[in-house]
Amino acid sequence: MPEGPSLVILKEELAPFKGRRITAVNGYAKIDLTRLHNKTIKDIKSWGKHCLICFDTFFIRIHLLLFGKYLINDSKSVNPVLSLTCGKGVVNFYTASVVLVEGRAEGAYDWETDLMSDLWNPKKAEKALKQLPDEKVCDVLLDQEVFSGSGNIIKNEVLFRIKVHPETQVGNLPLKKLRELIKDARTYSLLFYKWKKANVLKRHWQIYKRKTCPRCNIPAEIKYMGKGKRLTCFCSNCQVKY
């Protein structure tokens, strides 16, 4: 569910709530729910993996974490962390992180680092990565300050697509390859969005959770790598360690 492209889809699905007044608020979120009552939703935004429900003087930041879910005009038996009703419409969030942030979302985020934003700035990513020569590529592809919205699927697929071993240090990548990494993080995020929307994302996974490398036909490697020891799927034959 929760990588950047999925958040853009969520934002689009919530667009009908823009301009509508909240008539009921529920949920176990540890925020002052009374702040939301009778307020008009001014905008729905996304940044990286954050969903932002914007009001005049504050916004609600929803992060779906590892297994967050949401239902629009539908519900299930477990308690929602946050439920917003606008007349006939309702959105229910389950097992998500919900934070109320004072101020406006525009000033709170840098959309140039958001892989899914029209403002995505690859030069900024290149500059940032040049400051991180000792980091592994499998870590920087999860760094939300560099590639906001990139997650474990995007990480694994991009490294496979550009044939780079996940434990390669950023500083060892030739400039051409570094730029290819940045370029493909964007390209694959847009493909992820398109495929997710068409419900065909999984069938396009080439290495993530695959048993064999589709290029070499040898068994794919599965290891827990990087700072967060996250699941890393790769081909030891065609992904080069620089």
Add this chain to the structure above:
DNA sequence: ATACATGTTGGAGC
């Protein structure tokens, strides 16, 4: 059916 998963945070311990 026990463990793991598209993720992040905060605290303990060193």
Add this chain to the structure above:
DNA sequence: GGCTCCAACATGTA
């Protein structure tokens, strides 16, 4: 202070 490790969050899936 900084780094690393770990638990917690709460649920669906294999």
